[in-house]
Amino acid sequence: MRSRADNSLAERKRQLVADELRDAALMLLATKGFDVVTVDDIVAAAGMSRRTFFRYFASKEDVVVRFLADTSADIITELATRPPAEPSSVALRHALWVPLAACNDHPEHSERARVVVRLILDTPALHARWLERQIEWRAELAAELANRSGLDPHTDPYPRMAAGMALLALDTVLQRWQPGDDEQHLAKLMDQAFAVVAPALDAPAASPAAG
Amino acid sequence: MRSRADNSLAERKRQLVADELRDAALMLLATKGFDVVTVDDIVAAAGMSRRTFFRYFASKEDVVVRFLADTSADIITELATRPPAEPSSVALRHALWVPLAACNDHPEHSERARVVVRLILDTPALHARWLERQIEWRAELAAELANRSGLDPHTDPYPRMAAGMALLALDTVLQRWQPGDDEQHLAKLMDQAFAVVAPALDAPAASPAAG
DNA sequence: CTATCGGTGGCACTCAGTGTCAAGCAGTGC
DNA sequence: GCACTGCTTGACACTGAGTGCCACCGATAG
Incomplete structure (x- = not known):
């Protein structure tokens, strides 16, 4: 590592x-x-x-956003090591759990991470940069998902959108992150969020990818 | 109007x-x-x-982003006037079609709109502002969806995430928008994108919204 | 003719971010 | 001890975004 x-x-x-x-x-x-x-x-x-x-x-925004967003490589690694037969929703849930688990491993860092999350969500300029960083995550996740599923990311919208839905779930968890929430509560929020997107993540391929 | x-x-x-x-x-x-x-x-x-x-x-970014993002009110209006019994995926698809239809009504504007979309997607600073504006759209769409479905947006993640998935579909369409695409092709891209998220948008409520 | 009012331009200012250059300070070879 | 090298730092000057302030101009009302 x-x-x-x-x-x-x-x-x-x-x-x-x-x-x-x-x-x-x-x-x-x-x-x-x-x-x-x-x-x-x-x-x-x-x-x-x-x-x-x-x-x-690189900027005043960078110092805040990078505190949360530097774990992208770990997320991709986790996704790449999930069993290929695992449903996308489960694999993505495990992958995006990595940064949250890292927080929970260091309780003294966890509280600060939560404060930074709040700062980002409440500051438009930071929120914009955070989403911009998520675009990179989405591209990397989409590439790995295309790899897993054998779909062509240029003709099939599924990999990109699946990655987007997973990040939407993560965003929802961060939005609902309250002071004092322990790891179990965070895991429950994560399960709830992924339960919403799972029907789309795991649906049988339906797009003919026509042009 | x-x-x-x-x-x-x-x-x-x-x-x-x-x-x-x-x-x-x-x-x-x-x-x-x-x-x-x-x-x-x-x-x-x-x-x-x-x-x-x-x-x-307000800024150099504003002049570009507002060219696309000023139609938020029309989108919400369209969503509010869709029949209540209509599935969320269909209602949202119609709502987000409004700005694209506005483009197609003015072919001379359509080409410029496509160029501006490309400029935004290819310029990190603009992309960030565009996503920031989408956050506002998402909040407004979520409020209207909560209204439609009778869910409490503070305890149930569905409205917010459904709005996010719809905007993800729109983003996917804009990403795949090619020079020379006519209204029919745009509609087909929209259908493809919504086909991916529809299983989640229209799934029976599954989140117990526990806290 | 004058008072007023909305829009405009000019000016000075703060602050983010960059390029450049002159130190400072290891470590290395002589 | 001395020179050389590579890396980091601080200082300075500069561009460009964005804001506050004020004086000006044209139109309209009295």
């Missing part, structure tokens, strides 16, 4: 700086609001220069 | 200025690309001042 991390010194130092900036940014943004906090405020709190911030994060 | 337009002189003049700015903006942005064209370029082409542009459009 250690793809290209821990180059043992330089990489570790970089990670430290990035964490420092991210922590300062999340603290300020979550408490004061996204619009009123400037990048100058963030770097002042982190004790670094403005230029350094933009070497680690 | 004339909600609060044509205040017969001042409003007409405002509309004229807005159209001029929009036409100049779409021309430049579609041909040269979103990032390389500045607001200064746009207002120079339209023969107006930079300050005026921002009196009519």
